Amino acid sequence: xxxxxxxxxxxxxxxxxxxxxHAVNGIxxxxxxxxxxxxxxxxxxxxTTLLNLLGGLDQPTSGTIEIGGVDITTLSENQLIxxxxxxxxxxxxxxxxIPVLSAQENVSFIMLLQDRPKEEREARAQQLLEAVGLKGKxxxxxxxxxxxxxxxxxxxxxxxxxxxxxLADEPTANLDSTSTANLLDIMEKLNKEEGMTFxxxxxxxxxxxxxxxxxxxxxxxxxxxx
Amino acid sequence: xxxKVAWRNIWRSKVRSFIVIGSIxxxxxAGLLIIGFSFGMNNERTASAIGTTIGHAQIHSxxxxxxxxxxxVLGDDVAVDELxxxxxxxxxxxxTAQRTVLxxxxxxxxxxxxVRIMGVWPEDERAxxxxxxxxxxGDFFESEGRNRLxxxxxxANRLGLKLRSKVVLTFQDTEGTLSRxxxxxxxIYKTLNATWDEFHLYVHHEDLEKTLSAPLVHEVLVRFTxxxxxxxKTVELAAVLPNGMSLKSxxxxxxxxGFADDMMAIMLVLVLGIIMMAxxxxxxxxxxxxxxxxxxxxxxxxxxxxNKRKLFLMILLETLILGFVGGPIGIVLxxxxxxxMMRIGVDLTSKKEGLAELGVQSIIYPEIVPEYYIIIAIxxxxxxxxxSILPAVRALKLNPVExxxxx
Numbered sequence: 001x002x003x004x005x006x007x008x009x010x011x012x013x014x015x016x017x018x019x020x021x022h023a024v025n026g027i028x029x030x031x032x033x034x035x036x037x038x039x040x041x042x043x044x045x046x047x048t049t050l051l052n053l054l055g056g057l058d059q060p061t062s063g064t065i066e067i068g069g070v071d072i073t074t075l076s077e078n079q080l081i082x083x084x085x086x087x088x089x090x091x092x093x094x095x096x097x098i099p100v101l102s103a104q105e106n107v108s109f110i111m112l113l114q115d116r117p118k119e120e121r122e123a124r125a126q127q128l129l130e131a132v133g134l135k136g137k138x139x140x141x142x143x144x145x146x147x148x149x150x151x152x153x154x155x156x157x158x159x160x161x162x163x164x165x166x167l168a169d170e171p172t173a174n175l176d177s178t179s180t181a182n183l184l185d186i187m188e189k190l191n192k193e194e195g196m197t198f199x200x201x202x203x204x205x206x207x208x209x210x211x212x213x214x215x216x217x218x219x220x221x222x223x224x225x226x
Numbered sequence: 227x228x229x230k231v232a233w234r235n236i237w238r239s240k241v242r243s244f245i246v247i248g249s250i251x252x253x254x255x256a257g258l259l260i261i262g263f264s265f266g267m268n269n270e271r272t273a274s275a276i277g278t279t280i281g282h283a284q285i286h287s288x289x290x291x292x293x294x295x296x297x298x299v300l301g302d303d304v305a306v307d308e309l310x311x312x313x314x315x316x317x318x319x320x321x322t323a324q325r326t327v328l329x330x331x332x333x334x335x336x337x338x339x340x341v342r343i344m345g346v347w348p349e350d351e352r353a354x355x356x357x358x359x360x361x362x363x364g365d366f367f368e369s370e371g372r373n374r375l376x377x378x379x380x381x382a383n384r385l386g387l388k389l390r391s392k393v394v395l396t397f398q399d400t401e402g403t404l405s406r407x408x409x410x411x412x413x414i415y416k417t418l419n420a421t422w423d424e425f426h427l428y429v430h431h432e433d434l435e436k437t438l439s440a441p442l443v444h445e446v447l448v449r450f451t452x453x454x455x456x457x458x459k460t461v462e463l464a465a466v467l468p469n470g471m472s473l474k475s476x477x478x479x480x481x482x483x484g485f486a487d488d489m490m491a492i493m494l495v496l497v498l499g500i501i502m503m504a505x506x507x508x509x510x511x512x513x514x515x516x517x518x519x520x521x522x523x524x525x526x527x528x529x530x531x532x533n534k535r536k537l538f539l540m541i542l543l544e545t546l547i548l549g550f551v552g553g554p555i556g557i558v559l560x561x562x563x564x565x566x567m568m569r570i571g572v573d574l575t576s577k578k579e580g581l582a583e584l585g586v587q588s589i590i591y592p593e594i595v596p597e598y599y600i601i602i603a604i605x606x607x608x609x610x611x612x613x614s615i616l617p618a619v620r621a622l623k624l625n626p627v628e629x630x631x632x633x
Contacts, residue, residue: 057529057627078533085531092630096526100234105227112227113531161531 002032004066005165005197006054011063013049013220023049024060025220031165031199036191038200038211046220047201048169054199055088055167056080068164085113089158089166093173095150097142103129103153104138110160128156132186148179155187165197172204184210228536232543235516236551246512247552253501254556254602255563261494262564262592263572268490269593271586272476272483273453274418277356279426280479281323281447283460285309288472290444296328297400299442300471306443312466313448318459320451323350326431327444330397332377336386342426343397345434345442354449357415357428364389364413366428373433374412378423382414389414395429399438407437420583498602502609509610513545513617524621525629534622541618542611549610557599567592 006029013024023046031037039047052058053065056072064071067087075083084090097106107125116124129138132152142150151171158166168187172180188210190196200207208214216223236243276282290298300306310322326345331338348367352358358366362379375395377387387393391411399405409429417423435441450459460475467473477484517524528537571589574581578588 052627055529081528081531081533084529085533090526090530092526094522094630096522096630098231098523098527100231100238101227105230109227109231110530113533113536157530 002034004030004032005035005068006031006199007064007066008054009064009066011050011053011065012061013046013053013058014061022220024053027063027217027220027222029215029222029225031197033197034191034195035213036188036198036211037213037215038202038208039215039217040203040208041217041223042203045217047217049220050217051167051169051199051201055090056084085110085161087164089161089163091151091154091158091166091168091171093170095142095147095154095174097150097153097157099142102139102141103134103145103149103156106142106153107156107160110157114161124160125156128159129153131159131190132156133182146179148175148182151175151179151183152186155183155190159190159196165199168198168200168202170202170204171200172202172207177206180204180206228540229543232540233547235520235540235544236547239516239519242512242515243548246508246548247555249508250505250549250552250606251556251559253505254553254606255559257498257501257602258557258560258598259563259567259592260497261595261598262560262567263590264490264494265595266568266572266592267586267590268486269453270590271418271584272487274587275422275480275483276449276453276476278360278417279355279357279419279422280476281354282450282453282456282476283448283463284474284479285313285446285448285467285471286444286474288470290327291472291474294327294329294444295402296398296438296442297402299400299444300324300446301443303441303443306446309468309471310446313446313463316463316466318450319463320449321354322449323347323354323447324443325445325447326434326438326442328397328434330395332381332385332427333394333396334385334387334391337384339381339385340425341381341395343395343434344426344428345431346428347431351428354447357417360415360417361413362416364411366413366415367430369412371410371412373407373409374430375409376413376415376428377411378426379414379416380420380423381425381427382411384424387411387414400440400442405437407433409433418582418586494598495601498598498605502605505606506609506613509545509548509613510616512548513541513613514620516544517541517617517621521624521629524624525626528624529626529630537621538618541621542614545610545614545617546607549606553603553606557602561594561599564592564594568594 008027008029011024011027015021015023027050039050041047053060060073064073072080072083098109101109104125107128108121111121111124126138129135132155134149134152137145137149172183175183184207187198191198202208214226287298287300300309306324313319313322324347328343330341330343332341366376367374375393389411392408394406394408396404396406431441448463450456456475460473464473568591571591573589575588581588
């Protein structure tokens, strides 16, 4: 049986205001190693908030999030930054690559933050870019790449730090159907061949169809888990 | 790679970065020009006063310093010769000149004025001062004759005197008795120090001795080989003086010159400070704009694990790079401009009269002052460091989630 990567218990996130908003309302969830999971739901259902909480980008109002046995809700801000660097890969909707760096440098940058040696950084960046189908594009900057290619660089960057899992927030929202299909094929391949755990927050049917586990969220609660 | 990112970030907005780098370069260029010009003007004024009239230091008897009476002499001929010999042995001393200094009155047919009468040994004055070449009319005791007088142009004009005009000098002898003697103007001088010209007149020491009945030496002027470290040299010189004698540096003889020297150093640092302040706000503005434009990217970097120390370092580097690029350009431009002006001079002939009152020639030759290059370099780095703080703090306060969303 696969070991759990993420364990969420009684997770709540309330945004205070004139009318408090329960963005995440008592979610219990376990994500195991090698999953290819989609969190789906309409806009405002809480899936992005849940993803931010899983990624340690936001603090819950209550509940615990254990990643590899570490309750990240107890970590300080600096500890969280370091934890994210070593354990979590991120893919964002708007790619968010560093425009002044080449594709290879964008991928290497994460490893530089981990203080990995230059030779290892360069070799792994090349290997990852090849894996996402960008061999020959290593020296190109984001502005010289298509949206789909940029998102593939983002996937390579997410994997560069050898994370426990990758969180992808609407990764296909800005892509055409061909680019989406390409990207999903690559991520599925990485999942199957390297056992990388992927968690998507999406309302894109193309992503949901590829997912092996689909968690529906509505009003901050898990509606279904298939 | 953090440096590479910082360097490339600078050139993301080329126009903006060029404007900031350009303003740093222009600010430093202007600062160096002001420094070169001010030093050129001040040093010329100082060199002129030292070379023409006061020397680098003056030796008097302590009694003369208390009250400059005729009897307050340095000693007899032998004592003065020994003193000069000892002083001239010091390696930094170029030469000495002895003088009789009397307080007195000059009477012309038109008017009378209080003056200081300098009884000089003309050969000494020619060797140690440039006064003999500052004559606009007549000569400096080269022509034959008795009771010759060399007077400043300004004083001559006030007294209505011309060459060969006759005047009467009144002064005290060593007994305290007033003596009178008539002199004839044989030379008219004009230095860059109008105040000196108005108060000092020169006579041959032999002509004074006829009235005073004895040679009186009140002052020994000392000229150094160069006008560098004069305070230290003055201290060293004072150590060889016998008891009963005192030494005054050129700054003490003419406190106005020394004060101008010290004030200029303070003023120049202030001017540089003001330039740096202006640059500071320019750099801060530029960096804040850069942070604002890159919120999403910075949020991503924080999300994926760029810690606060490295984020701060990246912004600090970007700011420092602006200074490190603009600074040397400004220094090179300033240095080149100063060197060009050192050759051709800055012609301020239209302000000739005013400058003459200040003891400065109408063509100013700026000077290169290497110490200020170091001061400027330190100031630029400090300015860049200070300028990076606010943008860096803004960046550190970013919430990654909000920044990534572009909020």
